[in-house]
Amino acid sequence: MKTNAPTMKDVAREAGVALGTVSKVFNGITVGESYRIKVETAAQKLGYQVNQYARGLRASKTYTVAVILPGVDHPFFAALAQHLCTALAQRDHRMLLYVTASRPDMEQLCVKMVRQNRVDGIIGLTYNPLQIDDDLPFVSIDRSFAADVPCVASDNYSGGRIAAEKLLELGCQRLAFLRIGSANPSETDKRGDGFEMVCRTRNIHYDAIRLKDGEDLAQFKEFFRSHMKGGKIDIDGFFCSTDLLAWRIQQMLQELGIRVPEDVQIIGFDGIRRFGGESLYCSTIVQPVQKIAETSVDLLLDKDRANAPSLICLPVAYAPGGTTRE
C-alpha cells in the first residue's frame, strides 16, 4: 500500500478551504461553485484519491460486496461472477470474491472473512445454509434460506415445464428426467417438478432418476440398458437437470449405439456455451445469467429491502443446440 499518498488535509491546504468542504465535494453534497472548483483543481494537481479504508472506518459504509461462489471454473459460475462484477461496478461497488469449492467449512470461513471486511452485503450461491447471525444484507442465488433472505433464481419450474412441452411437441412419446446434484434442497429441484407436472397432466409415461453428488453416473447407464431391446431404447426424450449432465448422457447413449437426436432427443438446463462463445453444448433451457446478476445486485443495494419479495424467478427460454430435432 502506498504510504505517502496525498490526503484530504493536503487538498484542503492546497485549495485554501476547510477539511469538511473537501469531504462534501467528494460526496456530492452541494457546495459553492467557486469552492468546488478550487477543491477539484487542487485534488487534480495533487493526484488525490480517496482512501476507502478511512472512509469505510468512519462511515460504516464500505461500498464493497462479498460474492461467494462454489467456484469460478464452471461456465455458469464464471458468467455469473463476471456479470456480478460489472453490475456492481456500475453502481460504484467493489466485488470481493470468495470461492468455496462447495465445502461447508470454506463457506463458514468466508462468512468470517466477510465480517472482518465489513462488507455492505453478501451475494451467495452456496450449497449449505450460511450462518449469518447479524443483520448483514444477504441475497441468495438458487437457494431459499429464509423469508428475510431474498432468493434470486431462474424460473426453474417453468423451465422444466417448457422442456417437457418441447420434447412432446417434437414428437417424443416416452420421457425421462435425469438429475444429478447436491443433496441439499435448492430452487433447481423445481426443474424436475415442472417437468413431472406436465407429464402427469397429459398422462405421459415417464421415469425420473435423481442422483446425489458423488453417486455413480453409471447408474444412468444401467437404467438405459434396462430399457433397451434389440439395440433400441424405449425412451425417446430426455430432460437433464444441467447441460453438463446432458453432455455426459449424450456420450453414454452414443456409446450404446443410440443416435442423438435421431433416436432420442435431449434437453439440458443452463444454456452455457463453448468457450469460443457461440455454440451450445446441447439443446437447453437457457438461464438469464446477466439478469440474475443484475437483479441480485439491485435487490442487495436497494433501500427498501424490508418488503422485498422472498423469491424472484426470472424467465428462461428454450434454445435448440443439436440434441433435438429443433
Next chain:
Amino acid sequence: MKTNAPTMKDVAREAGVALGTVSKVFNGITVGESYRIKVETAAQKLGYQVNQYARGLRASKTYTVAVILPGVDHPFFAALAQHLCTALAQRDHRMLLYVTASRPDMEQLCVKMVRQNRVDGIIGLTYNPLQIDDDLPFVSIDRSFAADVPCVASDNYSGGRIAAEKLLELGCQRLAFLRIGSANPSETDKRGDGFEMVCRTRNIHYDAIRLKDGEDLAQFKEFFRSHMKGGKIDIDGFFCSTDLLAWRIQQMLQELGIRVPEDVQIIGFDGIRRFGGESLYCSTIVQPVQKIAETSVDLLLDKDRANAPSLICLPVAYAPGGTTRE
C-alpha cells in the same frame, strides 16, 4: 456493514486488560500466557472480529491484492482467477477482482479503483501497459512491462519448440504456425518464435500466418484453399497459438473435407479442458496455471522484491487430445 460489532475496546474491558495487549494477541506478538487466555476468552464470548478497515487505515497494510483480468469467462482466466484466490487465501490475503474486457479505459479505471482501495499489490494480466505511477508492487502475467515489474508466464518459447518437435516426431513433413491475438507485444508471441526456430534449424519448410484480434478468421480458410490440390492439403502439421484457435481451425479443415488427425495433425496451446473437467479440446501444450498463480502470489508478497527476476518462465508439457496421432 454491521454497525454495532464489538471492538477491541470491548474485548479489553471484558478481559480486564489494556487495549495494546488485545492488539498484540491478534497480531501474534508474544504476550503473557494468562493474558492471552483472558483476551481470547473475552473475544470468543463477544464474537469479536477484527475490523480490517481500521487496521488498514492505521497500519497501511490491507492484506488485499487486486487481480486484474480481461475476463473470467475463458477457461484459462477462470482457472487462473480461482487459483489466485486460493493461493492468496492461503497467505491470508483477500482478492479484489476486476475484469476489464481488455478495454484500455477499463484497465486504467481499475488502476484508479485499486489506488483508492490501498491494496498491497496488483497481479494483472492486461493487454495494454498500465500506468502505475507509484511504487505499488505489481506482478504481470504473460506480459513484460519493465525491468522492475516481474512477469510470470509459461515457457512459451519451449512450448513452441516442443510443439514443432512433437509434430515432426509424429511424422509431419510440412508445418504451419497459425496465430491470432492482441496486437500488443506479449510473452505469448514467443510460442511462434520457438516453433520457427526448430523449423529453421532442421530445415523444415513451414508457413506462418499471424492475425491480429479483429481480423477475419476466414483468411486462414483462404490459406488452406491455396494449399489444396485434388481434395488434399499439402500441409500436415499445424501449431495454433491457442486451443480456441485450434478448435476453430479443426472445424474449418473438416468443412473442407480434411480429416483430423488422419490427414493433418493439430497442436494448440493452453491445455484448457471441457467444463466436465476431463477432456481437452485438442492436443496441446499445457500451461501450468496453478503454478503461475502461486508463483505470482509468492513474487508479489515476498519481502525481497528488489532483486526478483524480471521474468519467470514456468515449464509446459505436451498432452495428446485427439487432434494428433498421439
Next chain:
DNA sequence: CCCTCTTTCTGAAACATTTCATATATAATT
C-alpha cells in the same frame, strides 16, 4: 444601515485499529 433568516463553510470529535514511549512487574546479580 441594522437586524433577522438562510445558506454555506469550518474545524473538532469520532471511527477501530497499531505503535511507541513509559510504567510496571519479574528475574538476576551483588
Next chain:
DNA sequence: AATTATATATGAAATGTTTCAGAAAGAGGG
C-alpha cells in the same frame, strides 16, 4: 535486601475520513 537488567503491560497519539454543532457570510426587509 537492595540494585540492576530484562521482559512485558499500559494508554495516549496517530491514521484519513465523515459528521455535526457552531461560525461566518449573504440575502432580504424595515
